[in-house]
Amino acid sequence: MCNSDQFVSSIDPLHPANLIPQLCENMYRQGWVTGTGGGISIRDNNVAYVAPSGVQKERINPEDMFVLTVNDRSVVRAPGRGLKESACTPLFFNAFSIRGALSCIHTHSQNTVMATLLWGKEFRISHQEMIKGVRKGGMSDALTYLDTLVVPIIENTPNEEDLMEGMAEAMHKYPNAPGVLVRRHGIYVWGPTWEKAKAQTECIDYLCELGVKMRLAGMRTVPDDGEAVIP
Amino acid sequence: MCNSDQFVSSIDPLHPANLIPQLCENMYRQGWVTGTGGGISIRDNNVAYVAPSGVQKERINPEDMFVLTVNDRSVVRAPGRGLKESACTPLFFNAFSIRGALSCIHTHSQNTVMATLLWGKEFRISHQEMIKGVRKGGMSDALTYLDTLVVPIIENTPNEEDLMEGMAEAMHKYPNAPGVLVRRHGIYVWGPTWEKAKAQTECIDYLCELGVKMRLAGMRTVPDDGEAVIP
Amino acid sequence: MCNSDQFVSSIDPLHPANLIPQLCENMYRQGWVTGTGGGISIRDNNVAYVAPSGVQKERINPEDMFVLTVNDRSVVRAPGRGLKESACTPLFFNAFSIRGALSCIHTHSQNTVMATLLWGKEFRISHQEMIKGVRKGGMSDALTYLDTLVVPIIENTPNEEDLMEGMAEAMHKYPNAPGVLVRRHGIYVWGPTWEKAKAQTECIDYLCELGVKMRLAGMRTVPDDGEAVIP
Amino acid sequence: MCNSDQFVSSIDPLHPANLIPQLCENMYRQGWVTGTGGGISIRDNNVAYVAPSGVQKERINPEDMFVLTVNDRSVVRAPGRGLKESACTPLFFNAFSIRGALSCIHTHSQNTVMATLLWGKEFRISHQEMIKGVRKGGMSDALTYLDTLVVPIIENTPNEEDLMEGMAEAMHKYPNAPGVLVRRHGIYVWGPTWEKAKAQTECIDYLCELGVKMRLAGMRTVPDDGEAVIP
Incomplete structure (x- = not known):
C-alpha cells in the first residue's frame, strides 16, 4: 500500500476523486446519506474509488478517497488521519465482479x-x-x-x-x-x-x-x- | 444539419441555451426531472432549443443543446459526443404548432x-x-x-x-x-x-x-x- | 411618480431593495411563493418596498422594486419594463396602518x-x-x-x-x-x-x-x- | 466579561465560531431550526461556543457568538448589538457536564x-x-x-x-x-x-x-x- 496522491490530485472535475464528493453532497441533499450512511464507488480502469467510512457525506474531500484494485480489492491509496475503509466496499465490488458495472451506489x-x-x-x-x-x-x-x-x-x-x-x-x-x-x-x-x-x-x-x-x-x-x- | 456553435455561445444569461441548463437544474431540485426524465423547450423566433435525451438535468451545458426549426423540426444544430434528440421533442412542438406557445415544459x-x-x-x-x-x-x-x-x-x-x-x-x-x-x-x-x-x-x-x-x-x-x- | 433609482441602488446587502430578492428566493425554496404568488414588503421610514406582480420570486432584482409612501400608498418609484404593482400591496399596508408593523409577508x-x-x-x-x-x-x-x-x-x-x-x-x-x-x-x-x-x-x-x-x-x-x- | 474578538476571528473554517454558522444554515435547510429555534454548541478546550437567542439560524455570523467557560458557564465573550444568551445554554451544558460531550445539538x-x-x-x-x-x-x-x-x-x-x-x-x-x-x-x-x-x-x-x-x-x-x- 502506498499513499501516492497522484490518484486524488486531478484538476478534471469529472475525475472520480473530484466527482464522488460532488455526488455525495447531492445525495445528502436528497436525504439518502444522512448520518454518514451510504455512498458511491466509481471504477477507473483497474482501480475503484470509494469514500471512507463514517464521514459526513456532504463534506468529503478528494484526498479522503480510498483507491483499491478492482482485481483483488487491495488498497493502493489510503487517506491519512485515521480514516477507515467503508464497510460497503465488498458490496460495491459485487456489482463490479458479477455485473461488470463501473459504478455502484448505496x-x-x-x-x-x-x-x-x-x-x-x-x-x-x-x-x-x-x-x-x-x-x-x-x-x-x-x-x-x-x-x-x-x-x-x-x-x-x-x-x-x-x-x-x-x-x-x-x-x-x-x-x-x-x-x-x-x-x-x-x-x-x-x-x-x-x-x-x-x-x-x-x-x-x-x-x-x-x-x-x-x-x-x-x-x-x-x-x-x-x-x-x-x- | 450543421454544428454551428453560434446558437449556443451567447453571453446573455437569458439566452435559451444558457437558460435551459439553469431551469433544468431548478426542476431537478423540485424532484420533477430526476433520472434524466422531463425537460423544457424554448423558442427563439424560428428555432427551438431542446436539451438532449438521457442526460442528467442538473448538469446540462449550453453546448449540449439541440436547435431545431419550428417550421419542420429539422435539426440546425446538434451537440457532439453522441447525444440523442429528446423523445419529448414532438410533444413540445404540439404546444408550438397547436397553441402558438413559445415554451413548453415536461x-x-x-x-x-x-x-x-x-x-x-x-x-x-x-x-x-x-x-x-x-x-x-x-x-x-x-x-x-x-x-x-x-x-x-x-x-x-x-x-x-x-x-x-x-x-x-x-x-x-x-x-x-x-x-x-x-x-x-x-x-x-x-x-x-x-x-x-x-x-x-x-x-x-x-x-x-x-x-x-x-x-x-x-x-x-x-x-x-x-x-x-x-x- | 418618479423613477429615481436612489431607492434601489444601495450597496448594503440589508437594504430593503437588496434584501427582498434574497428573502423571496428563500421563500421560493420553501415552496411558499411558487408560481409567482406571495411576497414580502419592508418599510424604511416613510416608504415601503414591494416586489412587483407576477414575477418569478426566485429571480427578482433590486431594480424591480416598487417604492410607495406609507402614508397614502402613492408610488414614488416604479420599475421600468411594464411591471405592475402587486395586488398584495393594500394587504401589506393593513399591517402597517392597523398594527404599525414594519414588514409583512404573504x-x-x-x-x-x-x-x-x-x-x-x-x-x-x-x-x-x-x-x-x-x-x-x-x-x-x-x-x-x-x-x-x-x-x-x-x-x-x-x-x-x-x-x-x-x-x-x-x-x-x-x-x-x-x-x-x-x-x-x-x-x-x-x-x-x-x-x-x-x-x-x-x-x-x-x-x-x-x-x-x-x-x-x-x-x-x-x-x-x-x-x-x-x- | 470581556469582548475580546480573538475568540471569533479565526481564519480556520473548522473553528467553532466559523463552523456554527455553517452548521446552523444546514440545519435550517433541513427544517430543524426555522423560526429562530434550536441550535448547536461546540466546546473548544475550556470554553464553549453558543449562538445567541432569537436570531435567524441561516444568517449567523462568527461575531454573533457567545463564548462561555465550560467550568462555570461564565461569559468570556459576548456579541455586541443587544444579542441575548440562548435559553438552550444550560441544556447544552448538561451534555458537557453529565456526559463529557464536546458538542450538543437542539x-x-x-x-x-x-x-x-x-x-x-x-x-x-x-x-x-x-x-x-x-x-x-x-x-x-x-x-x-x-x-x-x-x-x-x-x-x-x-x-x-x-x-x-x-x-x-x-x-x-x-x-x-x-x-x-x-x-x-x-x-x-x-x-x-x-x-x-x-x-x-x-x-x-x-x-x-x-x-x-x-x-x-x-x-x-x-x-x-x-x-x-x-x-
Missing part, C-alpha cells in the same frame, strides 16, 4: 426502507414511465413501459460486510434486477457508468416512493398482480 | 402522477387561489378564482413519440386546458413565454399536490361536483 | 391552505414550543407555552384587493392575532421588523404543518378544546 | 415532535440499519443492529431553562440514551465531537421520521414489543 433512502417494510421478497411495480429509465440487470437494454420492474429484497445482517453473500445470491437469482433492496436498511444500485448508476438510482427511488404512496392509498403497483393491498 | 412530478392515479379522464379543481396563475389554454386570459381548472388526462404509450397524437387530440378537445396530464407518466404545460410556462407549471403542480392531499383526506376538490371521494 | 404555503380546509373560522393550537416564537398581535410580547395561538381565517375573494376589508376586520376583531389566514389561498403575517415578520411566518407555518399532521392522525391540536377531530 | 424537527405525540415515556425502535449510527450514551460504542434504540421523552416546561433538571434526570436514568426528546418541543443530542453529534442527530431524526411513518401505517417499530399500534 443509499439509506426512507423510500427504499419503507418499500422493504411493505413488500415481501420482491418490490414490484409496472406501468410507470420511470421504469423506462432502468436497464435489464442495470447494464443492458432499458426496460420498456410494458415490463414489470422487480427488485429483490434481502434480509439485513448485523455487519454490512455479511450482506455480500446474500447480495451476490440475489444478483445471480435475479439476473435482470438493476439493484438489490436490503430490508430495514436501503438499496444498492449499479450501472455501466456513474451517470447511469445515478440515473437508475433516482428512477428506482422514485418508483419506491410512488409505490409506497400507492400502497398506503390502497392501490396496487402491479395492476393485475395478486399482491395484497392494505385495506 | 415533468415527471409525482404530484402529477398521483393525480392521474386518483382521477379519471380529467383532473378538476376549483376555489383555489393558485388557479389564478393559470391562463385559458395556457395562452390567453388568466382563469379567475371562480373558474374550475380542468386538465385532461391521456393514457400513456410505450414510446413517448406516440403520445403526440393523443396529446394533440386532447388539446383540440380541451381548448381551454393549459396542459395535458399523461397517466402514470407526468405532465406537459406550455405558455406564451418561458416565464409563463414555468409559472403555470408551478401552479398546476401545486394544485395537483394539494388536490391529491385533499382527496386522500376525504375532501372534494370541486365542492359541488359529483366526483367520487375516497371514503 | 405566502401560498400548502400548510396554511390545508389548515384553512380543516379548520373553520379560526386555526387554534396550543402546547407547542414553537408558539413561543409568536408575538401578541405580531408586535408586542411573545406568547408563552401556556397560551393558545389563534389565527382567524377569512374567506377568499376573487380579487386580492377585495381581501383588504375582510383582513382589516379580522385584525380588529382579533387584536392578539399575529396573522390572518385566507381560506383556499394562504396567509398574511407581519412584525415589528423584517426579521421578526420572517421568524413569525416560519413559526406559524410550522404550526399549521404540524396541526394538519396531528388532525389527519386523529389528534386534537388544543387538548381540552371541544374541536371536532377527524374520526 | 432541534425543533417535526419528526421528533411527532414522535413525542405518538409515543409515551420513551421512543423505541429496533431492527433499523440507521441505529448503528448511534453510540451508547451518545459517547461510547456504537449500537448494533440487534440493539433497541431508546430515547426518553421528558415533558416540556414553559421556560426552556426549566428543562435543565428534567433533562439531567433523564440522562442519569437512561445512561445509554444518546439524546433526550422533549414533548411538543424537539430533541437534544450530543456527542464526543461535533461531527458525531451531528451524525447522531441525523440518525435519530431519520429514525423518528421513519418510526412515525411506520406507526401511522399500522406497523410496530419494535417487532416483538407490546407497544400499542394505531389501529
Whole structure:
C-alpha cells in the first residue's frame, strides 16, 4: 500500500476523486446519506474509488478517497488521519465482479426502507414511465413501459460486510434486477457508468416512493398482480 | 444539419441555451426531472432549443443543446459526443404548432402522477387561489378564482413519440386546458413565454399536490361536483 | 411618480431593495411563493418596498422594486419594463396602518391552505414550543407555552384587493392575532421588523404543518378544546 | 466579561465560531431550526461556543457568538448589538457536564415532535440499519443492529431553562440514551465531537421520521414489543 496522491490530485472535475464528493453532497441533499450512511464507488480502469467510512457525506474531500484494485480489492491509496475503509466496499465490488458495472451506489433512502417494510421478497411495480429509465440487470437494454420492474429484497445482517453473500445470491437469482433492496436498511444500485448508476438510482427511488404512496392509498403497483393491498 | 456553435455561445444569461441548463437544474431540485426524465423547450423566433435525451438535468451545458426549426423540426444544430434528440421533442412542438406557445415544459412530478392515479379522464379543481396563475389554454386570459381548472388526462404509450397524437387530440378537445396530464407518466404545460410556462407549471403542480392531499383526506376538490371521494 | 433609482441602488446587502430578492428566493425554496404568488414588503421610514406582480420570486432584482409612501400608498418609484404593482400591496399596508408593523409577508404555503380546509373560522393550537416564537398581535410580547395561538381565517375573494376589508376586520376583531389566514389561498403575517415578520411566518407555518399532521392522525391540536377531530 | 474578538476571528473554517454558522444554515435547510429555534454548541478546550437567542439560524455570523467557560458557564465573550444568551445554554451544558460531550445539538424537527405525540415515556425502535449510527450514551460504542434504540421523552416546561433538571434526570436514568426528546418541543443530542453529534442527530431524526411513518401505517417499530399500534 502506498499513499501516492497522484490518484486524488486531478484538476478534471469529472475525475472520480473530484466527482464522488460532488455526488455525495447531492445525495445528502436528497436525504439518502444522512448520518454518514451510504455512498458511491466509481471504477477507473483497474482501480475503484470509494469514500471512507463514517464521514459526513456532504463534506468529503478528494484526498479522503480510498483507491483499491478492482482485481483483488487491495488498497493502493489510503487517506491519512485515521480514516477507515467503508464497510460497503465488498458490496460495491459485487456489482463490479458479477455485473461488470463501473459504478455502484448505496443509499439509506426512507423510500427504499419503507418499500422493504411493505413488500415481501420482491418490490414490484409496472406501468410507470420511470421504469423506462432502468436497464435489464442495470447494464443492458432499458426496460420498456410494458415490463414489470422487480427488485429483490434481502434480509439485513448485523455487519454490512455479511450482506455480500446474500447480495451476490440475489444478483445471480435475479439476473435482470438493476439493484438489490436490503430490508430495514436501503438499496444498492449499479450501472455501466456513474451517470447511469445515478440515473437508475433516482428512477428506482422514485418508483419506491410512488409505490409506497400507492400502497398506503390502497392501490396496487402491479395492476393485475395478486399482491395484497392494505385495506 | 450543421454544428454551428453560434446558437449556443451567447453571453446573455437569458439566452435559451444558457437558460435551459439553469431551469433544468431548478426542476431537478423540485424532484420533477430526476433520472434524466422531463425537460423544457424554448423558442427563439424560428428555432427551438431542446436539451438532449438521457442526460442528467442538473448538469446540462449550453453546448449540449439541440436547435431545431419550428417550421419542420429539422435539426440546425446538434451537440457532439453522441447525444440523442429528446423523445419529448414532438410533444413540445404540439404546444408550438397547436397553441402558438413559445415554451413548453415536461415533468415527471409525482404530484402529477398521483393525480392521474386518483382521477379519471380529467383532473378538476376549483376555489383555489393558485388557479389564478393559470391562463385559458395556457395562452390567453388568466382563469379567475371562480373558474374550475380542468386538465385532461391521456393514457400513456410505450414510446413517448406516440403520445403526440393523443396529446394533440386532447388539446383540440380541451381548448381551454393549459396542459395535458399523461397517466402514470407526468405532465406537459406550455405558455406564451418561458416565464409563463414555468409559472403555470408551478401552479398546476401545486394544485395537483394539494388536490391529491385533499382527496386522500376525504375532501372534494370541486365542492359541488359529483366526483367520487375516497371514503 | 418618479423613477429615481436612489431607492434601489444601495450597496448594503440589508437594504430593503437588496434584501427582498434574497428573502423571496428563500421563500421560493420553501415552496411558499411558487408560481409567482406571495411576497414580502419592508418599510424604511416613510416608504415601503414591494416586489412587483407576477414575477418569478426566485429571480427578482433590486431594480424591480416598487417604492410607495406609507402614508397614502402613492408610488414614488416604479420599475421600468411594464411591471405592475402587486395586488398584495393594500394587504401589506393593513399591517402597517392597523398594527404599525414594519414588514409583512404573504405566502401560498400548502400548510396554511390545508389548515384553512380543516379548520373553520379560526386555526387554534396550543402546547407547542414553537408558539413561543409568536408575538401578541405580531408586535408586542411573545406568547408563552401556556397560551393558545389563534389565527382567524377569512374567506377568499376573487380579487386580492377585495381581501383588504375582510383582513382589516379580522385584525380588529382579533387584536392578539399575529396573522390572518385566507381560506383556499394562504396567509398574511407581519412584525415589528423584517426579521421578526420572517421568524413569525416560519413559526406559524410550522404550526399549521404540524396541526394538519396531528388532525389527519386523529389528534386534537388544543387538548381540552371541544374541536371536532377527524374520526 | 470581556469582548475580546480573538475568540471569533479565526481564519480556520473548522473553528467553532466559523463552523456554527455553517452548521446552523444546514440545519435550517433541513427544517430543524426555522423560526429562530434550536441550535448547536461546540466546546473548544475550556470554553464553549453558543449562538445567541432569537436570531435567524441561516444568517449567523462568527461575531454573533457567545463564548462561555465550560467550568462555570461564565461569559468570556459576548456579541455586541443587544444579542441575548440562548435559553438552550444550560441544556447544552448538561451534555458537557453529565456526559463529557464536546458538542450538543437542539432541534425543533417535526419528526421528533411527532414522535413525542405518538409515543409515551420513551421512543423505541429496533431492527433499523440507521441505529448503528448511534453510540451508547451518545459517547461510547456504537449500537448494533440487534440493539433497541431508546430515547426518553421528558415533558416540556414553559421556560426552556426549566428543562435543565428534567433533562439531567433523564440522562442519569437512561445512561445509554444518546439524546433526550422533549414533548411538543424537539430533541437534544450530543456527542464526543461535533461531527458525531451531528451524525447522531441525523440518525435519530431519520429514525423518528421513519418510526412515525411506520406507526401511522399500522406497523410496530419494535417487532416483538407490546407497544400499542394505531389501529
